Amino acid sequence: MGGSQDRHDRTLEVIDLYMEENPKVEISAEFTGWDGYWEKMATQAAGENLPDIVQMDYKYLAEYVGKDLLADLSGHVESGALDLSDVEDTYVGGGYIDDQLFAVNIGANAHAIAVDNAMFEKAGVEPFEPGYTYEDLKQAAAKLSENLGGDGVYGVHPMAGVMGFKHYLRQNGQWLYSDDGTKLGYEDDQILEDYLQVTVDMLESGGAAPPEVFMDADANVEQFPIVTEETAITMDIHSNQLIALESSAGRPLDLMLQPTLEGGELGHYIKPGQFLSVSSDSQQQEEAAKFISFFTNSIEANEILNAERGVPIATAVREHLKENASDAGKKMFEYVELAQEYSREIDPPDPQGATEIESLFENEVQDPIHYGEITPEEAAANFREKASEILAKNE
Amino acid sequence: MAEEINELNQRKNTGKLRSQFRLDLIGFAFIAPWLIGFLSFIIGPMIASLYFSFTNYDLLSAPPSWIGLDNYINMFTNDDRFWKAIRVTLVFVFGSVPLKLAFALFVAMLFNTKRRGVGVYRTLYYVPSILGGSVAIAVVWKQLFGRDGAVNDILAIFGIPTTSWVTSPDFALSTLILLVIWQFGSPMLIFLAGLKAIPYELYEAASVDGANPFLQFIKITLPMLSPVIFFNLVMQTIQGFMAFTQSFLITNGGPMDNTLFYAVYLYEKAFAHFDMGYASALAWILLIICGLFTAFIFRTAKSWVHYESEGGN
DSSP states (O other): OBSOHHHHHHHHHHHHHHHHHOTTOOOOOOOBOHHHHHHHHHHHHHTTOOOSEEEEOHHHHHHHHHTTOBOOOHHHHHHTSSOOTTBOHHHHGGGEETTEEOOEEOOEEEEEEEEOHHHHHHHTOOOOOTTOBHHHHHHHHHHHHHHHOSSSOEEEEOOOSHHHHHHHHHHTTOOSBOTTSSSBSOOOTHHHHHHHHHHHHHHHHTOBOOHHHHGGGTTOGGGOTTTTTSEEEEEEEETTHHHHHHHHHTSOOEEEOOOBOTTOOOOBOEEEOOEEEEBTTOSOHHHHHHHHHHHHHOHHHHHHHTTTTSBOSBHHHHHHHHHHOOHHHHHHHHHHHHHHHTBOOOOOOOOTTHHHHHHHHIIIIIHHHHTTOSOHHHHHHHHHHHHHHHHHTTO | OHHHHHHHHHHHHHHHHHHHHHHHHHHHHHHHHHHHHHIIIIIHHHHHHHHHTTBOOOSSSOSOOBOTTHHHHHHHHHOHHHHHHHHHHHHHHHHHHHHHHHHHHHHHHHHTSOOTTHHHHHHHHHHHHHSTTOHHHHHHHHHHTSTTSHHHHHHHHTTOOOOOGGGOTTTHHHHHHHHHHHOOHHHHHHHHHHHHTSOHHHHHHHHHTTOOHHHHIIIIIHHHHHHHHHHHHHHHHHHHHTOOHHIIIIITTOSTTTTOOHHHHHHIIIIISOOHHHHHHHHHHHHHHHHHHHHHHHHHHHHHOOOGGGTOO
């Protein structure tokens, strides 16, 4: 399992609940923060001692399946050990590779931005409505900074990252990787330049917070400047993160779609937030499948989990939770439904080397853009050159 | 007669051999715990990593395939981040080691006086080093030098402009160097022992001859202390090249790779990009770099390290 303290606590409670109901089963949990999680997984995989059940991510699924590390669960679905009868196909689709089920989605998500509408109101800025554009974002950010600022309050916490870029590529009808994963999927560097220019403009206008305001937080949503009312907008989060964000902030925040690209395509998609998978070394595959079934279908368990990983996939569970959801939970359920209206199909899982591409993007595109040390043109050309080299290894 | 003596001798010899062997065996049995650990946790992994460095081993998929010197060639001809890591590490080592040693020596000399309570101070000043490589101290440092940290609070009182020191591309590396200098305790203790070993008569004689304290420091303390300085220099340089925790926990190599310590890059290659073969090659290059620098220090030692046993100077 990987993730925040909140997630650890909830998951542990569910495991305890399961062991109470099934006294013969003993489950021991191993936890790591998100950063260390994949490193630990890789080491355990190399030593052939992965836990029976592992949390999987769409990003790594292809890599792990390609290396025979995960067990095919379709047999357990047929035998009924893993009960997916209450789950619509769109929610399990992401876990299938070549008609074999390697991963069960335990929470659906969508790409989002977080906004503090009270701050918008205070600054006299109209809240965003679906369909707003990148231009609207820039103007709102500048106006927010101007009307709220003076004492270190800014419009937007920018994120010229790979997640936003992928979205922008989709809006341009393209994808980051070619189908065979051996080169970049887009031809024209202008797309990356335009994408980065949005952040550069916001930094120059003062609409975006300078890097020293948000670099400390890194990827910890609990420390994002929106939590301390230092920005009114946070770019590029996943819809489920609203719950952690709101509970740290202690005030209502809202989710909004990504800006629209004028004349562009739909960028959104419903993302299988997290998966549970069973490792192929596991001696207890059937027991593991039963636990995943419990995780998916038990209303009691999902009340504890409270959709922290994303919207539950079993219909009965989803409806029950939505009825009884906290305010943040309701917002998330409604947002995922909204995003679904603005979605088109998900792109294939990332190819091998994607993690290297992502550190390249962070180190040589995102950070230098935030610090104003590189122009979008230079960043785009440099990224193409180095990313192509990394992907060429897949040939 | 001669034959009998021969036979006797032979018997004696085999007996000797047998008892010698038994003695050896007892010896080996006693050091076995260490020996097994050494073979399986040091020599074994080293051989494995040497082999991996010539393969494309990617951690998740076995078996690796042999690619000869490709990893090494790639590193030197086609890897900007490798050179960046080398640069950062050299700046870190050359920046932190001399300052740390100077500071350690300075504090050791303060403690080499007979004042009341000096023992308590000694202990207190050693504390940062016990916490030295620990995770806790790195987290504390990150907090202290963060945007909302205590350091900024103090600077703000004096109206000095503040920034987030650990995430600023200009100051991040200096912040890490500062942390390492602050952990001066273990070289300080060694210096202190060295200072105590310098005969007091030398200073007495020098002051009779009219040498001032500065001259005494240059002419007596430094030469007499040079073996200890030498030892500390070698140890700290090697530690500097292998530094990991500070960068990994406080800055994670960033921003923009400005604190990308060699060991952090190696770790990233191995466990984030799963490129274990390449990471193994990096590790062997690091070993060679450490070896070269140590050899260099040893080579220069002849001209500045004075040993009492060699007649001194």
